[in-house]
Amino acid sequence: MIETIASVGLPVGEVLEIKKNRVQPDSGSNKNGKRISIVTGIHGDELEGQYVCYELIRRINEQRDKLTGIVDIYPAMNPLGIDSITRGIPAFDLDMNRLFPGNEDGDMTEYLAAKIINDVEGSDVVIDIHASNIYLTEIPQIRINELHKEWLVPMAEKTNIDFIWVHGASTVLESTFAYSLNSRNTPTLVVEMGVGMRITKEYGNQLVDGIFNLMREMGIWQGQTISPRKPVISDNPDDVVYLNASKSGVFVPKVKHWEKLKKGECIGNIINPLEGSVLDEIISPIDGILFTIREYPIVSEGSLIGRLLREEVVR
Amino acid sequence: MQKKVIYEIKSLYRDDFQVMGYEFGSGENSVCIVGNTRGNEIQQIYVCSQLVKRLKAMEEEGKISEGHKILVIPSINPYSVNIQKRFWTTDNTDINRMFPGYHLGETTQRIAAGVFEEIKDYRYGMQFTSFYMPGKFTPHVRMMKTGFEDIELAKKFGMPYIILRNTRPYDTTTLNYNWQIWETNAFSIYTTSTNSIDTASEKMAIRSVLTFMNKEGIVEYQGHDGYISSVVDDRDMISVRTKMSGIFEEIVGVGDEVEKGQPLANIINPYEGEIVETLEAPADSIVFFAHDEPITYANTAVYKLIVKKA
Ligand SMILES: [Zn+2]
Numbered sequence: 145m146i147e148t149i150a151s152v153g154l155p156v157g158e159v160l161e162i163k164k165n166r167v168q169p170d171s172g173s174n175k176n177g178k179r180i181s182i183v184t185g186i187h188g189d190e191l192e193g194q195y196v197c198y199e200l201i202r203r204i205n206e207q208r209d210k211l212t213g214i215v216d217i218y219p220a221m222n223p224l225g226i227d228s229i230t231r232g233i234p235a236f237d238l239d240m241n242r243l244f245p246g247n248e249d250g251d252m253t254e255y256l257a258a259k260i261i262n263d264v265e266g267s268d269v270v271i272d273i274h275a276s277n278i279y280l281t282e283i284p285q286i287r288i289n290e291l292h293k294e295w296l297v298p299m300a301e302k303t304n305i306d307f308i309w310v311h312g313a314s315t316v317l318e319s320t321f322a323y324s325l326n327s328r329n330t331p332t333l334v335v336e337m338g339v340g341m342r343i344t345k346e347y348g349n350q351l352v353d354g355i356f357n358l359m360r361e362m363g364i365w366q367g368q369t370i371s372p373r374k375p376v377i378s379d380n381p382d383d384v385v386y387l388n389a390s391k392s393g394v395f396v397p398k399v400k401h402w403e404k405l406k407k408g409e410c411i412g413n414i415i416n417p418l419e420g421s422v423l424d425e426i427i428s429p430i431d432g433i434l435f436t437i438r439e440y441p442i443v444s445e446g447s448l449i450g451r452l453l454r455e456e457v458v459r
Numbered sequence: 460m461q462k463k464v465i466y467e468i469k470s471l472y473r474d475d476f477q478v479m480g481y482e483f484g485s486g487e488n489s490v491c492i493v494g495n496t497r498g499n500e501i502q503q504i505y506v507c508s509q510l511v512k513r514l515k516a517m518e519e520e521g522k523i524s525e526g527h528k529i530l531v532i533p534s535i536n537p538y539s540v541n542i543q544k545r546f547w548t549t550d551n552t553d554i555n556r557m558f559p560g561y562h563l564g565e566t567t568q569r570i571a572a573g574v575f576e577e578i579k580d581y582r583y584g585m586q587f588t589s590f591y592m593p594g595k596f597t598p599h600v601r602m603m604k605t606g607f608e609d610i611e612l613a614k615k616f617g618m619p620y621i622i623l624r625n626t627r628p629y630d631t632t633t634l635n636y637n638w639q640i641w642e643t644n645a646f647s648i649y650t651t652s653t654n655s656i657d658t659a660s661e662k663m664a665i666r667s668v669l670t671f672m673n674k675e676g677i678v679e680y681q682g683h684d685g686y687i688s689s690v691v692d693d694r695d696m697i698s699v700r701t702k703m704s705g706i707f708e709e710i711v712g713v714g715d716e717v718e719k720g721q722p723l724a725n726i727i728n729p730y731e732g733e734i735v736e737t738l739e740a741p742a743d744s745i746v747f748f749a750h751d752e753p754i755t756y757a758n759t760a761v762y763k764l765i766v767k768k769a
Contacts, residue, residue, distance in 0.1 A: 153757055156705075157730060388563060388564065446565045
């Protein structure tokens with residue numbers, strides 16, 4: 145059943161609507177009362193979640209009788225952004241993921257944020273699917289604020305992702321969708337996978353398998369599920385090494401994503417096409433695995449090229 | 460006057476990214492004045508340029524006091540101005556959300572770190588900045604209630620208003636906040652406009668900054684003292700919000716005095732021309748902030764009013 149959870153009139157002949165699809169058992173009797181919410185599209189240029197929403201509904205519909213709880217699907221939290229290839233909310237130039245919990249009496253963006261929180265709050269699990277950005281490709285991972293670690297890591301382990309990254313608390317992150325819900329006791333897992341503006345079906349299928357597994361554990365799915373892969377878990381900031389460009393130029397990678405690297409191995413070059421020269425070689429400073437890699441070739445001094453996880457953590 | 464490069468990044472195809480600073484006088488780091496951090500803050504650059512011109516003349520006339528150094532940085536972000544984009548050219552990040560910065564981090568973190576390194580040890584820090592919503596302001600000094608704010612000091616600018624506001628989560632990454640953490644007395648100064656030149660408030664800003672520096676013994680300046688500032692808590696201002704989206708037809712503008720019930724603006728149906736909403740003043744007040752775009756969204760605070768005391 146498709147419902148509109150928030151709507152606002154735009155200046156010229158258009159209404160902005162945020163919609164969800166509530167998928168529930170055909171007969172109300174077999175409900176266990178639990179609800180999972182799948183949310184995506186807070187960042188308008190992150191599209192990996194689009195396929196996940198579609199595929200999840202498609203598979204449920206194939207075996208509708210196996211569903212014993214509510215699945216709420218919110219594919220487009222920022223519809224204007226998705227439509228216009230804009231990460232933030234167009235016109236306002238605001239990152240929607242810095243507006244939560246919002247304010248019903250505030251401006252349009254705050255109002256929308258408040259309506260969204262209102263509707264999603266109370267879910268037994270929320271999965272907020274992001275797709276990195278247009279610059280970096282990420283291995284399927286869940287990021288968890290250290291404040292909510294004990295509570296969320298066991299849930300994240302059921303979702304068939306490759307990596308769980310427990311990061312430090314920061315005041316800036318208090319205005320995210322996930323933080324707002326977690327602080328209201330609605331457990332919310334933030335998935336980062338793939339890259340902006342693209343769909344990586346392989347990752348999408350991997351996560352959908354994981355969502356079914358989690359639903360089964362929650363008792364809202366009675367069908368067959370995979371047994372999830374065991375993720376690498378990191379909760380120590382020293383586990384992760386950042387590689388930033390030392391020169392402005394064009395990055396050309398030499399290695400593949402999620403590849404094990406030896407210290408001293410070349411990850412790629414920053415080249416100067418005008419001169420036909422190599423400006424810098426990016427060398428792995430450790431033995432480790434590359435879980436983030438630069439996708440967008442143009443780099444400025446400081447641009448992130450990749451993130452490595454130390455070999456010891458992976459083993 | 461000494462011109463120097465505060466921070467620099469080489470680019471692949473563009474001219475080098477350079478943050479330029481202008482130093483006046485010598486001695487202790489007394490005052491640092493910063494213009495734009497965002498690409499649409501043109502008035503903020505303009506005010507600084509006029510200040511540079513003025514200080515250069517004053518220095519030649521020996522009116523900068525012995526032992527004091529003044530640094531003016533008209534633009535922390537010329538790259539975004541030159542392509543007319545509000546935030547950073549490539550990744551759309553906001554330099555004024557990157558302080559104190561990080562030397563090994565992403566590009567805008569490095570810019571923030573490189574600039575902050577040069578400006579963090581000044582006694583007074585002044586930043587010409589802008590609001591996140593499009594509109595015009597009555598000129599004012601804005602301060603965050605961090606516990607470090609010194610209202611008596613802010614009164615020395617002689618601006619019409621001093622606005623106090625509570626801190627929000629993102630404030631910890633602004634220049635103003637970090638200056639305060641590093642024990643600089645920091646002030647955000649708002650003139651009337653952002654993406655257009657407003658000479659009246661530019662002149663007021665120059666006078667205010669010079670008056671402040673005169674009272675602190677940093678320069679010699681005889682202007683008139685300006686206003687006795689009214690101190691207003693941001694929460695005590697009345698926001699007048701639209702209920703409808705549409706064409707915004709302004710009736711009163713920034714600085715106007717209005718009576719209770721007086722119409723402020725109309726919202727017009729963009730197809731049929733009918734007035735769908737008339738915004739009215741809820742009390743006798745002064746227009747402190749006024750929206751200045753031709754369209755408006757619903758729920759937008761298009762006016763902020765300061766209520767007149769009875
Ligand atoms: Zn995102």
